[in-house]
Amino acid sequence: MITLRLMWGLLVLCVVAASPRRYARQAELDNYDNNNVDLDKNVDGTDVYDYYDGFDEPQIEIGTLSPDEDIDPSHHASLEEEEEEEREDKELPIKPQLIPSGFGESGTLMGPSAQGGMATCMLCTCLVGSVYCDDLKLDRVPPLSKDTTHFYARYNKIAKISKSDFINLNKLKRIDLTSNGISRIDDDAFFGLPALEELILRENSIRQLPALAPSMTLIDASHNQLGSTGIQREAFKDMSGLLYLYLTDNNIDHIPVPLPDSLRSLHLQNNNIQMMHEDTFCNPHDLNYIRNALEDVRLDGNPINLSRTPQAYICLPRIPVGALI
Template sequence: MVSLRLMWGLLVLCVVAASPPRYARQAELDNYDNNNVDLDLNVEGGDLYDYYDEIDETQIEIDTLGPDEDIDPSNGASFEEEEEGEEKNVEHEEQEERRTVEEIDHKELPIKPQLIPSGSGESGTLMGPSAQGGMATCMLCTCLVGSVYCDDLKLDRVPPLAKETTHFYARYNKIARISKSDFANLNKLKRIDLTSNGISRIDDDAFFGLPALEELILRENSIRQLPALPPSMSLIDACHNQLGNTGIQREAFKDMPGLLYLYLTDNNIDHIPVPLPDSLRSLHLQNNNIQMMHEDTFCNPHDLNYIRNALEDVRLDGNPINLSRTPQAYICLPRIPVGALI
């Protein structure tokens, strides 16, 4: 009987030793040291069979993997529910995007200016909003920083300009009149070039209210009266117009301390528009009707030491004047004017 129990105990021991290491408290047989273990078959007075019968079940309890709280179905949605939630989120984002696009489409966009086609009764009229930063003009013209280029566009009026405009070019158009509202409130405007238009009339205060204006070019028009200009001028070019004998106001250039260039060629002018500021460097009066010059035209007859050093370029060729008759009129100049000496 004892032998049977002994054999049965050995069999159970072999089975336990051969089982895979799945128990949390199973002994590691690979590190089992027979020298340190005293296998007593009669464990404290009992046999091996009774010992295994009395083993606490907790010693051989197989550990099971408990559910992770992060993926516990009781604490969150299932995989199918998560997928459904993601689909709803995507659908919601698409709806928001469509709504945003619709809102943009419904916003009022700037009106692009157009030219009235020929045959409609008017030619080249700029259509579009008259302000809004001059955006309508920039859709038709070329805008680079503060410069606006509207050359050769068949315009018959000055287009609306942004307040930040510093240089304006509208050459080779069909503009016939410059009104006082065309350049109103353009406090940064420095240069205006209206070469080769059909300008015949300019309101007298069209340019005078421009505090930063320095250069005005009105070449090749039909201007009969030069308007009042601000004292900030440095260049005035009104060549090839119809100013005549009365087209320039009296002492028009006297209060321009920074005036450097004055070009009045081909205007049928019969006199030199004095007084001229000491800052003047170049005066072009070719092809007019100037017949005489006075001693005080350029010099000061009461001050023989007065010298006008800046004025080095005076053009009087093409006029019916003999410069040799009035040598005292330009003895203060660094150079003799260009013109007929006989």
């Protein structure tokens, strides 16, 4: 009997030894509702940091891992920044550089030699074949690249146009010199430009319109001082592609005939035109002749009575604008 009790006791001890240990955290959870024990404290008051024995488990310290000695993080970041800058440079368009008005002396080009128009693009705005030099207080035409197709120099102080200003510019199509102080133009200043189509000389002091190439499609010399002798005889006869001719406010006393059949718009308002002939626009020997292109003729502001010469515009699709009484 004693032997049986000893064996039973040993069995109980073995079962107790084999049962899992109860950790402080588990004891806290079991007694939380009854004892209101702080979950972050052991029963003895010490802090609880983990829930493991530590056996067979690697100890991992949470924190920043030290970088590889062969890799410089600052260098890596700089490489990323350089790549980002390269991408931005490729994505962003190149903007033309403009030196503001008033920088340097009036009419003085900045930079190195102006050969090829390089210095002009430091002063003006160059975009593809167009050069914009508006409102820069220029007193002369700046040197232009041979690839220039459009030139704008409005609202400056240019007083004279010389032959050398546009020499060898075989691609130049448009010149706009609106509102300068131009009073003199060399007669062959524009004639040697084979591609020139549009010339705008509004609001200057020009007394003599220079010779122009047959390639012209638009001429605007309004608000000048051409008078009765400022336009050469038959100046527009050979311009077979001329579409627009604007000569408003010039004190002109006649209509500059002959005008090409291609002409669509003729503005001569506010001049001193007093009479019109029957062959000014039409052909009196061919009653079937119709001039369909010329739809816009402005003669208002002139001392002329259009009702006196009805045969002069019978071939036009529209009656000219002007006084009929």
